[in-house]
Amino acid sequence: MLQRIDTIESKDFLISYDVVYNCLSRNFYIPLGASSSLPKDSNNKVIAVEPSELVGIAKRWQDGEVVDVIVETPDTKTLRIKLPATEGFIPGQYYNVRIPVEGRPRPIQRAYSVGSSPHPEAGIIDIGIKEMEGGLVSPILVRKISPGDHLQIRGPVGKFIWDETFGGPVVLVAAGSGVVPLMSMIRYAVSKNLQIPMRLLFSSTDASHVIYGSELDDLEQKNPWLKIIHTFTRDPFDSRAQFHRRIDLAMVREVTQGLENPLAYICGPPEMVENVEQYLMEIGLEDSQIFSEKYD
Ligand SMILES: Cc1cc2nc3c(=O)[nH]c(=O)nc-3n(C[C@H](O)[C@H](O)[C@H](O)COP(=O)(O)OP(=O)(O)OC[C@H]3O[C@@H](n4cnc5c(N)ncnc54)[C@H](O)[C@@H]3O)c2cc1C
Helix, strand or coil, X not given: XXXXXXXXEEEXXXXXXXXXXXXXXXXXXXXXXXXXXXXXXXXXXXXXXXXXXXXXXXXXXXXXXXXXXEEEECCEEEEEEECCCCCCCCCCCEEEEEECCCCCCCCEEEEEEECCCCCCCXXXXXXXXXXXXXXXXXXXXXXXXXXXXXXXXXXXXXXXXCCCCCCCCEEEEEEHHHHHHHHHHHHHHHHCCCCCCEEEEEEECCHHHCCCHHHHHHHHHHCCCEEEEEEECCCCCCCCCCECCCCCHHHHHHHCCCCCCCEEEEEECHHHHHHHHHXXXXXXXXXXXXXXXXXX
16 A cells, blocks of 8 residues: 655656655656646645556556647648646657557557647647658548547657756757657747747748748747747748758758857758758767657
């Protein structure tokens, strides 16, 4: 039986609980935010929680309810999913989604980053899905899912993370749907009014394919610490983009100018991620300053 549970310390972005369970003292580490859903006594102390409620949510398949579907671009949609339980998540993490696919004996699983901020609400998450032509899972998620549908979902997962404990300034580099986890970082920084300088270099084919385009414009106007730099690879004339080519060394050098010891977060297709890692090192960043997520 569970005998006692105390909040013993708050470290970085985690709250640690010391649990005496079957006479053994064990530490459980819970992402900040998750504690709000745990039962509390009148002194606001967490009480009588089975350890299974503290750990393991991220390891179980859950039945998430799709509460909204948002069209982002001609080939990308956001699915807003209500989770039955959550341990919270850190901006940059992803969930696994599995769905039945015709002709396949078992459900097929794919990873999708969270685009929403865990603050103030981590129990409803947005995942952003770009339809891959000929793909098994993404066309079903983009075309066939409606509000009220349920999806098998498991997470959060991943070490591609950022929050205020990491500091800044921060350079975010994305291509296509690689912007999804970076958007979670931006929305989180806005939601907590962190004012940590952030620059997003975002590569899209053209203006119609810019995911979260109008929200990014709006956030940039309202937040002087945020700068959005677009590059369009298939529209050489649109003046909404500062660049009109694939991301290269000169572009990365220009975008990072004036930033002292930045942290860099890169997300997108593997080739793009590897190239940008190399450019960043060529302009003097250390390996420890660079974080990457490859969508392979
Ligand atoms: C950590 C992580 C996070 C991710 N987050 C996101 C996200 O936020 N948003 C997002 O959109 N994606 C994300 N992805 C990518 C996502 O997980 C899927 O890989 C993507 O949606 C494609 O899945 P699919 O089943 O539709 O395509 P798949 O069936 O995996 O096919 C992928 C491509 O390969 C081609 N292909 C398949 N089989 C063959 C074959 N035999 N020969 C030749 N070509 C073939 C298909 O035509 C298709 O173009 C993420 C990936 C990772 C690893």
